[in-house]
Amino acid sequence: MIQLKNELCDKLGIEYPVIQAGMAGGSTTPELVAEVSEFGALGTLGAAYMEPEAIRETVREIQQKTDKPFGVNVFSLSGSAEQSFKTSEVDALNKVRAEVGLEPVEDVDFMWVNRVTEQVEVLLEENVPVISTAFGVLPKELVERAKEADVVLITMVTNVEEAIEAEKAGVDVIVAQGSEAGGHRGTFDVEKYPSGANVGTFSLVPQVASSVGVPVVAAGGVMDGKGLVAAMVLGASGVQMGTRFLTTRESGVPAEYKQALFEGDETDTVITKNISGRPARALKNKLVRSFDDQTRFPYPFQNMATKAVRTSAKERGDAEYLSLYAGQGVRSVVEEESVRDVLESVVSEAKAIMSK
Template sequence: MSSALTDLFPLPIVQAPMAGGVSVPHLAQAVSEAGGLGFLAAGYKTADGMYQEIKQLRGLTTKPFGVNLFMPQPEHPGASTGSTAAAGAAPASAAAVDVYAHQLAGEAAWYETELGDPDSGRDDGYDAKLAVLLDNPVPVVSFHFGVPGREVLESLRRAGTFTLVTATTPDEALAVQQAGADAVIAQGIEAGGHQGTHRDNPETDGTGIGLLSLVAQIRETVSLPIVAAGGIMRGSQIAAALAAGASAAQLGTAFLATPESGANPLHKQALTNPLFVRTELTRAFSGRPARGLVNRFMREHGPYAPAAYPEVHHLTSPLRKKAAASGDAQGMALWAGQGHRMARELPAGQLVEVLAAELDAAATALSSRPAGGARR
């Protein structure tokens, strides 16, 4: 690990910030106390809700932790958000969102609820959350869906905060370095949840780069420390990411099944339920490509969902909540990475210890191999 990251947490294990109530303070606390880096997810929360979780976590641990922010999305093609977030994106028209709402009318009737208001907001309270994080600095802040402006990153640095930004291509990683972030999160196509693409281009759906190849390419493009993310479930995979050039690995689905996770029990069970055999990238639930377990909702609506985030997210929110409340996993957004079948129901702190032991064993095996390597 690079010295900057080593100063923050001793083990090269980062718990991914999973929005929607999964990355709760007790999960972040357990990971940080075990030597990794725990994360809170500010996405879909108010600024005060984020602050209250930070306050709670500080009452649970004195170890470093992180907070993740979603970048605001532009109103129309080429709109400025004061950053490079989603520059050049081509969001779907309001008419396309209306057509999708009409298609979802049957779901609303089935779950006996109204569809959400697609115009509920585009910036996720970004400015207010930044103000809180500058007034009450935390050790680490990461960004998803784009790159913050240089002035934002410099302000956080002056406050003593280490910054990371997600990238899904070498070009995006270069933009992260040019903006002045401290490190880049290389998110491979295997990752569960939303792809952190800077430009949401429907023509590139499903064309992402596999994690190990992405890490190697980014390593040759930028000089920043790299945190590898995407489908990692075992310490041996962490070792592979480190060998490819990463300084640490970020795991989401691996921690989703832990008892400390705030995920719905149905979501946790679905990770290893034989009914859910594979994952796909879909826009069905949010209007942005995100990887989840294939269920009825995804099969029926994924092919028709427009590229309209966060409008579709707001539109389907009541449906997802009613599906969860009624115990219907077929109507929920079951975000999961490609390694979901390898999920282990261990306490989060114990999982960190197991991953660290597996990493050590893999590193030892690798170092003991003869030079020149391959067995014949």
């Protein structure tokens, strides 16, 4: 018989097998993370784009709001990179900049420095109990240090091969992210899978669950208690939810983003590289339609190039140029709710189904 309180809950120190996704970019406020954890699920700070000291400050703020376990998500990317683009290569970018009232740029020089080691250093120093990663597993040295500190490691995967690799590397919990999931998914090798490994959640979960010996969490399109129970029937120990939390009162996304989610349905999202240069599922808008393979920069430079556009759009309240990351279950969000309301709904519905 399926039980809500299970091995995953014991491993994470939570009451209910629900993880709030660590969505980068400011949506996972300290209030959101703390409220999820206070309820008895696992709140997660999306820290991938944050400077190490900003992570430290935010982690301490979360710790002031809750003494329950929470996690922090980072991108496991290696190396640093620098790239220059000449005027002829930024025409599409300048067209978009003009549309939001920004001055054109000429030659563009990007410098990207991978900060995952410094980010994890902060998390270990601040005694964060759970660290989750996207785009791969942490480097071996960091995995060993996390293990020594009794940190639980979670990694997002999009196929069985990645799941096996993650388990061998020492990961404690594997999140199987189906193609329905919003935002960036955790595909390890985007050269091998240019659009991500696009396997649906309920095809992926049982295959991953039968291939590894650690708890598996289902992600992608899970919006309610029915999704939680269905995932557990297929072999998952719990679920990770992102889109459902974007429209909560505690979320950090602007009102225009929330309204776009309220108005969207399952046909309105696409997998696009035009926001960041890496495949991610988002609602269609002018930003998504403004680039193609020839005018888009590679990741992470496209993300850097569009940042000013997205910032300007946020200041002006223009959803057409925001990064409207969302999963295919977006039709299910129709009004702003509190975190507690969301979680009470998910848990009560799951319990009702399981009691039949």
